[in-house]
Amino acid sequence: MKKALIVAPAWIGDTIMAQPLFARLHAQSPGLVLDALAPRWVAPVLGRMGEIQAIHDNPFGHGQLDLKGRWRQARELAAQHYDAVYVLPNSLKSALVPWLAGIPRRVGFTGESRYGLINVRHTLDKIALPLMVERFAQLAELPGAPLTRPVAHPVLRSTAAEQQITLAALDMTRPQRLVAFCPGAEYGPAKRWPATHFAELAKRFAADGYAIWLFGSPKDHAVAEEIGQLAPGLTRNLCGTTTLDQAVDLLALADLVVCNDxxxxxxxxxxxxPIVALYGSSSPGFTPPLSNQADILSLELDCSPCFKRTCPLGHLNCLNQLLPDQVYAACCQRLSTCP
Structure with missing residues (x-):
């Protein structure tokens, strides 16, 4: 195999968890040219992976069929003469363009009855492969073959030069001590630790001499503003004011990151x-932060994980009862500068 294409997931976290698969494909085929077909909001993290050479824009939204547009894109990809394609999403629509492009080897899980579209079909064993990163890595094996373990942790690049370019572009300097908060979660409010709790944690860190930067998308700007109002003058709201590339570089500068799933x-x-990750409605058993420097906090209530976007019981106890004192104590275990 000399040239292959990745059909990337539509979620940033899922795409990051596919990076170990990309590394395995390169190890199997030295000199491999590996490109990606990805939504534009995911493309920046693929651009920070050394395994990916070129990124083609996937313009089709969730549920959008647009056969004419997919045919047009398939013709463009056919001209690239890919030997293989790895279709990471399990939907039927995600496999249409590679099939229309005539890419000879089309690898993926059977998914939505994609028997004609995927011709190297894997059958998902959720018990044998509990983690998403393992499921993606399985696609580097032949169907039916066991996964070669261990699976490496995902890696993104952020060099000192890239960090300085980002700081200069935003007219920022790195403070002596820096904690990053990521208070949003695209999936829904049942994954978001309360703003009041984040604000109380900010007060603790500010008293310890830390600057607190808040990261997220434009959708997270309002909750970050709420945190700032509850902790006046102690936080800097960067939600929606940076590109994803810039957020990568700024997060790379943090002494600690406190984040939702x-x-x-x-x-x-x-x-x-170093990370302290807060789990409510979701489960670290499927998509944990893959790092040796991550601590996971979850109350593991009887009602969680429910995997709902909003709390079906109306109380969100799984996060409301996860108190700032508990989170601060976990943070201090990761930092040598806490009292």
Missing amino acids: SGLMHVAAALDR
Whole structure:
């Protein structure tokens, strides 16, 4: 195999967890040219992976069929003469363009009855492969072959030069001590630790001499503003004011990252930053932060994980009862500068 294509997931965290697969494909085929087909909001993290050479834009939204557009894109990809494609999402639509492009070897899980579209079909064994990173890595094996373990942790690149370029572009300097908060979660509010708790934690860190930067998408700007209002003058709201590339570089500068189960949690893990990850409605048994420097906090209530976007019981006890004192104590175990 000389040239292959990745059809990337639509979520930042999922895409990061696919990086060990990319590394395995390169190890199996030295000199491999590996490109990606990805939504534009995911492309920046692929650009921070040394295994990916070129990124093609996947413009099709969730549920959008647009056969004419997919045919047009398939013709463009056919001209690239890929030997193989690895289709990471399990939907039928995600496999259409590679099939229309005539890529001869089309690898993926059977998914939504994709028998004609995927011709190197893996059958998912959720018990044997509990982690998403393992499921992606399995695609480097032949169907039916056991996964070669261990699976390496994902890695993203952020060099000192890239960090300085980002700081200069944003007219920022790195403070002597820096803690990053990632208070959002794209999936829904049942994964978000309360703003009041984040604000109380900010007060603790500010008293210890830390600057607190808040990261997230434009959708997270309002909750970051709420945290700032509850902890006046102690935080800097960067939600929606940086590109994802810039967020990668700024997170790489942090002494510690406190985050919900979110895409930025996986970014911080892949940058090997110390992390305290807060889990409510979701489970670290499937998509944990893959790092030797990550601590996971979960109350493990009887009602969780429910995997719902909003609390079906209306109380969100799984996060409301995870108190700032508990989180601060876990943070201090990762930092040598706490009292």
